[in-house]
Amino acid sequence: MKALPSAGPDGTRGPAVSLLGVVKRYDGVVAVDSLDLEIRVGECFGLLGPNGAGKTTTIEILIGLQEPTSGQVVVLGTKWGGDDRSLRARIGVSLQETRFPERLTVAEVVTLFRSFYPRGRDVTSVIREVGLEEKARSWTSKLSGGQRQRLALACALVGDPELLVLDEPTTGLDPQARLQFGDSILSYKDRGCTILVSTHYMEEAQRLCDRVAIIERGKAIAIGSPDELIASLDGNLVVEIEMAAGDVEDAAVRRLAGVTSVRRENGSLLVSVQEAHVTVPALLDLFRARSASLAHLTLRQATLEDVYVSLTGRQYRDE
């Protein structure tokens, strides 16, 4: 059995990670701006936000690779700057864009990382778990993008960590590979491992994470479970409309009953609504009155992307 990460005097578990008022400034640029985060033991926590929002800096501070300009960082009940090696032994990390030595095999790389940890898991079984068995004897230069990310995951897992930190583990993968990768991450959560994953794919965060923090310009602008965040929207349903001919002005749509917001994205009209059965007929009446015809009308649940847009007033770009 694993030791509890930070059992208090009364036996209760503290958070796996807590950041309090963390600030990081580099030559005048504020990368992280008084960030407060608390990650609970056993949850999968997502850091979500566009590129350049400060996710990677936050992660590097959290795993002790960078020192914050100010603020407090406590990981698994410990602060950095003491016995860092024992703390590192409890954390598995995969970073963005790591390139492994080209002419080492998958098994050799994982064995190397295994050797850094005082205790850990069997190399072969970790390789099997991330689905690289057939590639175990291949040079890393022969791996596809997805396989490389799996190798990075294997290196993060081989020390049998209590906290798994994955910085953008699915960036650059095709949607199919992203789904598979997500499934393997989920299976580690079931082992009681705490996971921190950063991503700029909103739908991925929604699928994988128990809770997410939406990061914008170094600040957490929203923290909560994806469902909570979506429920916090005024309208948690979205009507997406594509016009075939004609158009209606946004102001007219906004006046309809139950409409909370209107925006346009890639030529579609996106209308956030509270109650579909009230608003959709009203919308259709409006179109008929303006002689506009529809190509598509889709009704969907609001997503984290809608949360992002409603919080920042800006369209979300995930590339």
Add this chain to the structure above:
Amino acid sequence: MSRPLRHLVLARLRESLRHPETIFWTFLFPILLAVALGIAFRGERPGPTNVVVVDGRGAADAERSLQADKGMRVEVLSREAADHRLRTGRAAVMVIPGDPLLYRYDPTRPESRLARERVDRALQHAAGRTDPIGVSDNLVAEPGARYIDFLIPGLLGMNLMGGGLWGIGWVIVEDRIRKLLKLQLATPMRKRDFLLAHMLARLAFVPLEVVPLLFLSWLIFGVSSVGSLLSLTAVTVVGALSFAGLGTLVASRARTTATISGLINLATFPMIVVSGVFFSTSRFPDLLQPLIRALPLTALIDALRGVMTDGAHLAVLWPHFLVMGLWGTLCFACALWLFRWT
């Protein structure tokens, strides 16, 4: 050796040995260079001395007198053609018959100075000069005194320098660029083990750099070491460690391959020129000698030549060990202080 250290060294060695270019630069290139230079400067019987005689009165007599010396190739040419020969180095000296007879040559070319003496002797003899004492020559071609004997320790030194700087400097910077260094720092890996692994992997490469070159130069040119194998090993290892220190220093800050290759070239080229790889350091002015002797490559090559050609005892070589040791230690200390880990 601790487990992580052993695996780091193994990974380093595997990664190097699986790259064909490592094999080329480490083993083949120095050997090819030695063979090419050994052939070019093989020091066989010296070729004939090329002399041009300017056509005119007395030219035929001079030609006849000079041809008596079989070691000279004499041609009678117009002044214009003769000037061209001299200017392009195809003639060592020009003879302009007349009274007085005129020798035209470039005194900075050793072969021209020799040719002038030789031509003068032949012409004076033909005119009736006699030598007051009889002499005869006893020619020797002892291994140890040839250019190749001078060259091999120089190449060995250059090789060890290149190995240290490229093998450690370049590789560390590559790890940094790949973000592998950063990822490893996020694990419980010790920084000490990381640097030590580079040093040990470097030392493991040294025999591969030294032994084939020594063996082939012995096989092809008969180059051998007068001094003991133990002395040679000691000098080699200290030299390799010294350059490993320098390699770590050049790698301590660099974040791009352009920076690191620039730094390595900046460090190595001047030493290749002044430290006596291809020609003796004595060609540089006396004023520069203390500076040149303070360079690690000069110390290494001088010590290698000391052992290989003079059979020098290690105790005599202490100043060289001191220079190499100081460079290695100071560079490594600076590297630790400057090192950009993340």
